[in-house]
Amino acid sequence: MRGTIWLAVVLCACGPTSKNPGGGGDDDGSGTADAAPGTVYMDAAVDIDAQCGAQMENIGVVNLGDPPDLLVVLDRSGSMTSPPPSFPPVFDTKWSIMKSALNQIALAKDMNIKFGLLEFPSDENCAADATPEVAIALNSHTAIASYFNARSPGGNTPAHVALTSAKSYYQSIPVNTAGRYVLFATDGVPNCLGGDPDAASDAQTVAAVTSLFQAGIPTYVLGFGTFGLPVGVLNDAAVAGGKAKPGATKFYEANNASDLNMALQAIAGGIIVPSCSYQLASAPPDPMNVTVTLNGTPVPRDPAHNNGWDYHPNSMTITFFGSYCSTIQGGASTAVNFVYGCPGPILQ
Structure with missing residues (x-):
């Protein structure tokens, strides 16, 4: 296409x-x-x-040029109901800002990128679905907008479960020779090891990203509203995913709407290779x-x-x-x- x-x-x-x-x-x-x-x-x-x-x-x-696949693995945890830490302060929630930014990029690039979306958690605790809430396809901006209209934040941060599901999903659909990518977007530190909300799952999250990369699926890591949090796991995941940024902060960091939009534009621009x-x-x-x-x-x-x-x-x-x-x-x-x-x- x-x-x-x-x-x-x-x-x-x-x-x-x-x-x-x-x-x-x-x-x-x-x-x-x-x-x-x-x-x-x-x-x-x-x-x-x-x-x-x-x-x-x-x-x-x-x-x-053929559009690549981009599966957004999106953090829907309860902490997304708070505003991002920024100065001057903003009062919109991280979820509402993320909703606006993803809707905007999906609409702008809907014929240049095949978008999909997989949330975590899929319940109010530690689960993630085996298949995306929005399947990878062209013209998926309407489905993404409908998803956001029907969902609100809640639950914990089982990132490793969702990233494992992302790999399984990619392996179930035809390989897109124009490229297959994951955008791992989160506002915090992963947990839910063994289904326990109090158990960190840093190593398992990095391992899931590593497994994706070994399968030919690079991962972009986007930390939104993570200022002041221990984000070593996001740096490690960015390196493991093959899309680390230069400098001390290896992942794409955003703490306000403007930063988030610029990060998404940069990521989208990085996977679209126009034909001549x-x-x-x-x-x-x-x-x-x-x-x-x-x-x-x-x-x-x-x-x-x-x-x-x-x-x-x-x-x-x-x-x-x-x-x-x-x-x-x-x-x-x-x-x-x-x-x-x-x-x-x-x-x-």
Whole structure:
């Protein structure tokens, strides 16, 4: 299944480009290299039609990269009813903030990531279900929103039980070659060893994360509202999961809504590897009369497929090559535009 990305596509009629807009290097700070040596622009004596780009139309473009799986293993323990420790103080509960943040990321990335959700505890004590409350799938944001509308916090923190269930669930469904991941989100220290709420389960939690990693399922560890708590187990779990952050704090730490949203964005960005090919919803009126930009910087057309872009009429796709492909896959490109009717630079 492919993820749909909405890009601004400009349909217009205009004269040829006048000169190299960049001049060489990355002087504009766009994160995209300016035109390479050997780039040929049209006659500088011809001015661009002032109306070029005046007619805007949004057209769906399908990124050919397949979405990875992300199973959120979510702490629903009773401590989620308290607000996170932060300054200035906030009065929303950790649960309500987490609900908003997960709903937001699931909606924003619902065609780029196959989300699922498995809670712990599933009762008001020390259990976790064998299968997720929300199965891994595209367009799961509605199911995740429905889950939050029906559930509230309560019980203890049997993280090791839920993480073990996560591995079993992944082993019961087809392997997603685009990637399989767990997001372990918790606000405290795991317990419930042997079903005893007073018995710590640090070692068992790290062992469950290690087992996931050995099965080819890396785990991101997110501690929300954990300031001041003994979080060595979260550091150990982050290292065991193969997604440790640099520095002393190895897990993703958030103590307010802003931090939580940024952490979720970083994690989502870390598992999405965009394809360098985009399929167009319609063919350009003239394939030789197209300008393509990344972050506003024109990209040269490169028929040799070394460093630029090219159009494939049989499949109606545009593919980026070389440093431009690396820019897209590295997440540095935030805006891809295809301008029909305006000829862009061509590598010779």
